[in-house]
Amino acid sequence: MPPANTELGRFHRLFQRWARHVRLRLAARALLTGLAVGFAVAGVVAAALWWQRLGTLRPAAAALGAVGVLVALLIATRRRMTDTDVALYLDARLESKEAISTALELGSEDDAGAVVLGDAVHALDKGDRKRARPRVLRALHALTPVGIGAVIYLSVIPLPPGPAAAPAAPGSSRVQLANLQGLEKIERLENLDARDAEQRERLKQIAEEAKRLREELAKGMEKREAQSKIAKLRDDVAAERLKLGDQKNRAGLEAAVGKLAENKSTKDAAKALGDGDLVEFDKKMQELANKAEKADREAAKQALDEAQKAAREKGAKELAQALEEQKKLFEKREAKAEALRELARGMKGKLSEEALKDLEEFGQSGSPEAQKRLAESLEKALGGMTEEERKRLAERLQKQMEQQPGGAAPMTKEQIDDMAKRLGTPEGQKALEEQLKDLAKPDASKESERDKGLGDAERGGAEAERGRGGVAPGPALGSEGGQPGGAPGNKGDKGNKGDKADGAGGPGSKKDFGTGDHKGNTAKLDAKGLRSKATGKMNAGAPMQGSTMGRAPSRPGETANQAGTGALGQAGPSELGGVEGAEVPEEYREQVGRYFQP
Amino acid sequence: MTQSNFEARLAQAREASTRLREAIATVIVGQNAVVDQVLWALIAGGHVLLEGAPGLGKTLLVRTLASSLELKFSRIQFTPDLMPSDVTGTNVLVMDATGGATGRFELHRGPIFGQVILADEINRATPKTQSSLLEAMQEHAVTIAGIRHVLDQPFFVLATENPIEMEGTYPLPEAQLDRFLLKVMVPNPSEDEMTAILARTTGHAVEAPKSVLHRDDVMALRALCRDIAVAEPVLRYAARLIAASVPDSPTAPELVRRGLRYGAGVRGGQSLVLASKSLALLEGRAQVAFTDIQRVALPVLRHRMIRSFEGEADGVTTDQVIEELCRVVPTRPGAVEQVVQGSR
Known part of the structure; x- marks a missing residue:
């Protein structure tokens, strides 16, 4: 400075x-x-x-x-x-x-x-x-x-109001049910006569799952969780039902069906087996066993034998076992039918006209209904016989037996002898009446019983699902449920009984009985015909072909707009592989199905 | 407070410049700005190039100035056939009384050996002749036949050129132009000025003014001019202006980049400061202000810039460029300028 x-x-x-x-x-x-x-x-x-x-x-x-x-x-x-x-x-x-x-x-x-x-x-x-x-x-x-x-x-100033709470996720609400209808049918699977130990174990597990679900529902659980578990149970039951047609048994099933289809008399039975409808298959075999013509019965036995061998060769042990059982049952049914016929022949003079017609029908069609009616007629006729007439009947039966050495007698010689002796006494007469009742009752195969049981369980699952607000898909084609949802042509379809199409089939299939030709011409339709269709019986519960209602069990050969033929033998290999060989885990499919439910 | 010596000299300088202006004004009507600019150059020790249409009084101004200064005046009329020796002079053989050669050479000095030189219509001579002025203007000396002759001081060249006489003219080379401290544009007189000119020049001849400044006075003014102080921020501003006139410079505005091929150089910066000092002196100040730099920028820089082809095509003049530079280049540092502007 x-x-x-x-x-x-x-x-x-x-x-x-x-x-x-x-x-x-x-x-x-x-x-x-x-x-x-x-x-x-x-x-x-x-x-x-x-x-x-x-x-x-x-x-x-x-x-x-x-x-x-x-x-x-x-x-x-x-x-x-x-x-x-x-x-x-x-x-x-x-x-x-x-x-x-x-x-x-x-x-x-x-x-x-x-x-x-x-x-x-x-x-x-x-x-x-x-x-x-x-x-x-x-x-x-x-x-x-x-x-x-x-x-x-x-x-x-006061704070602004908080944002509205997010809506609960669909299906996240809790449900509590003391008793969900339908689950008991699945629980009954525990007592079903299983084909083998493995199946017994599987059925037991399904039944236990159903019980656990019932307990959880009683305590309360998420709705979607419950629906998921019910759907899983249904899937398990359906898988069990289709076991004979699964990947392991498919080749054997195709071979067996092929063998049965070769024979004219077992063609219908082959179709039923192909459809996986073991009840129908059993019925067809019953009819064959009841037939009067021995050649027909022999041919049927021969076809069953060949089918069983073919199934065994293809590694379908379970199917072969079922066919073996069917063969044994066939022989038993054959003997029963023969005994009934023998008895009817012995009482020929005493039978009413109606009973004679039943006898004739029984011999021709082998229908179980005719069998039942015939047995009832015989019982009635036996009640009206005098003591002398009963003795003569016993003698006649003995004579018939003598004239018929060996053969496939439904009753042994000793049995008929015994019956002839007993006819003379009131106790014997009573015993014969009981025996006739037994003859009137058709024998069902174990497979058929099992299939019925599984069908019941499946319907129980559907009931339970509906009870939880889900829309249950209809039962599989060919099922005997008779529930709404059965496809046209199967037994479940109660409407349109007079329809020509007795099986599945859509436009363009061999079951399509349309009036047009392949050149694009269509015959003129008269108003009457149209009116008759308009007033046709409707099955309100049956879904349209190809419509998706929740999860629908797939069928071989089925596409979005065409119902499957039901016959494995008629489905292409790629279609079969597409259904059975899908790599998508079942749990995932189930999850997706659960979220896509309306 | 007693008047200091420098302050007294400043006062004398102002008084001298006033006398000079008054003397010139007895002959020249108006053209005050031109007279002022010529005085800046006289005091700064530089040379002036006057440009204007014929008949605007350029030559008269120079003659009047020379008369007022009591300095030796020379006039060179530049023509296409003018030779350098016609300007500088030459050695001639000396003859005796009988007309015989004496064998001795004697220097006949050319018009350059004056103190106030009027180079009239300088752009009509060839570049060779024009360049004969270079040494004299820069070094105040002439070399003839290998002998260097120092010119008398003060040496002041005032050149005129006619912008419209393109036929038979030669543009001045850049090196020659750079030697001029100022390029002064002589404008047309206003109506009042024209009236006064007509009245004054159509009667009896007006006497030339008497000399009001002597050689020593001019030299004292020149010495005083060099004593004027310049603050560093002012020098920096001059430097920024010169730098921004170069098209390649990062600080050059868009008009410079587009309109110029070459900008001003170091000599331009020197001239800027010198002319500013001269202006400050004439206004009685001992220091240069930012405004001085801005006021002298046009005459100092306009002839030191070469326009680009694009600039010529667009009609961009060097005066426009200089005005843009003065507008764009900040005088003070940004922070200070913000405070100055913010407090207004």
């Missing part, structure tokens, strides 16, 4: 005073700007906190004002104006033509310097302070009261 008594010293003294003044005002302006920005940010933050319903933090936003001041202080210190900057500023404001800037650089009072110093000192000394001082307040500073007001206001 030059001596104070010189012009240079005076200039520096004056300049430093000005510089201090200018810098202080600039610092004050920076602080106020920081404060304004800080409170503006604080207002925004308080608004955000209010919006986020963080009520207690709202007043704390005011601290941002202090942060703004600190930041501004830091910036003001770093950007502090140098002496040269202040001199330039003062030159601009005091219009001193850069005299102050020039004087600041002077080290001595030489000729020109003295003049410059004089000008600079004059400018600083006489300069208008008001005009030269930097303005402290700016429009931006108005944000300070606005920000403070905003913080206070936002800290006082």
Whole structure:
């Protein structure tokens, strides 16, 4: 600093005073700007906190004002104006033509310097302070009261209402049921006569699952969970039902069906077996066994034998076992039918006309209904016989036996002898009546019983599913359920009984009995025909072909718009592979099905 | 406060310049700006190129100035056949009384050996003749037959050129143009000025003004001009202006990039500061201000820039470029400028 008594010293003294003044005002302006920005940010933050319903933090936003001041202080210190900057500023404001800037650089009072110093000192000394001082307040500073007001206001007002709770996921509601109808049918599978130990174990597991589900439902569980478990049970039952046609037994089944189809008399039975309808198959075999013509029966036995061998060769042990059992049952049924016929022949003179017709029908069709009616007629006729007539009947039966050496007698010679002797006594007569009742009752195969049991369980599953609000798919084609949902042509289809199409088949199939030709011509339809169709019996419960109602068990050969033929032998290999060989895990399919339920 | 020596000299300089202006004004009507610019150059020790249409009083101005200064005046009328020796002078064989050769050569000095030189219509001579002025203007000396002859001080060249006489003219080379401190555009007189000119020049001949400044006065003014102080921020501003006039410079504005091929150089910067000092002196200040730089920028820089083809095609003038530079280049550092603007 030059001596104070010189012009240079005076200039520096004056300049430093000005510089201090200018810098202080600039610092004050920076602080106020920081404060304004800080409170503006604080207002925004308080608004955000209010919006986020963080009520207690709202007043704390005011601290941002202090942060703004600190930041501004830091910036003001770093950007502090140098002496040269202040001199330039003062030159601009005091219009001193850069005299102050020039004087600041002077080290001595030489000729020109003295003049410059004089000008600079004059400018600083006489300069208008008001005009030269930097303005402290700016429009931006108005944000300070606005920000403070905003913080206070936002800290006082009540918080906004919270967002509405998200709706519960579909099916996540809890259900509690003491007794879900239908599950008991699945639970009964435990007592079903199983084909083998493995099946027994599987059926036991299904039944236990059903029991567990019943317990869980009694305690309460998620609806979707319950639906999922019911669907799983249904899938398990359906899989069990179709076991003879599964991947392992398929080749054997095809071979067996082929062998049975070769024989004219067992063609229908072959179809039923192919459909997996073991009840129908059993019925057809019963009819064959009841037939009077021995050749027919022999041919049927021969076909059964060949089918069994073919199934065994193809590795379908379970099917072969079932056919073996069917063969044995066939022989038993044959003997029963023969005994009935023998008895009828012995009582020929005593039989009514109706009974004779039944005898004839029984011999021709082998229908179990005719068998039942014949047995009842015989029982009635036996009741009306005198003692003498009974003796004659016994003699006649004995004679018949003698005339018929060997052969496939339904009763042994001793048995007939015994029966002839007993006919003479009331006890014997009573025993014969009981025997006739037994003959009237058709023998069902174990497979048939098993299939019935599984069918019951399947329907039970559907019932349970409906009970839980799900839309159960109809039973599989060929089932004997008679429930709504059975496909046209199967037994479940109670409507349209007179329909020519006795099996499945859609437009273009061999079952399509349309009136048009392949050239695109259609015969003229008369109004009467149309009217008859319009008033045709409707089955409201039966879904349209190809319609998807929840999960529908797939059938071989079935597509979206064409029902499967039901016969494995008629389905293409790729179709079979597509159904059975699907790599999609069953659990996943079940999950998807559950979520796609309406 | 007693008046310092420098302050007294400043006052004398102002008084001298006032006298000079008044003397010129007795002959020249109006053209105050032109007279001022010529005085800047005289005091700064530079040369002036006057450009204007014929009949605007360029030559008269120079003659009047020469008369007012009591300096040796020479006039060179530049024509296409003018030779360099016609300007500088030459050695001639000395003859005796009988007309015989004495065997001795004597230097016949050309018109360049004056103090106020009027190079009239300089762009009509060939570049070779024009360049004969280079050494004299830059070094204030002439070399003839290998002998260097120092010219008398002050040495002040005032050249005129007619912009419209394109036929038979030769544009001045850039090196030659750069030697001129200022290029002064002589405008057409206003109606009042024209009226006064007509009244004054159509009566009896007006006497040439008496000399009001002597050689020593001019030299003292020139010395005083060099003593004028310039603050570093002002010098930096001059440097920024010059830098921004170069098209390749990152600070060059778009108009410079588009309209110029070459910008001003170091000599332009020197001229800018010198002319500013001269202006400050004439205004009685001992320091240069930013405004001085801006005021002298046009005459100092306009002949130091070469337009690009695109600039010529677009009709961009160097005056436009300089005005743009003065507008765009900040005088003070950004932070200071913000405070200056913010407190208004």
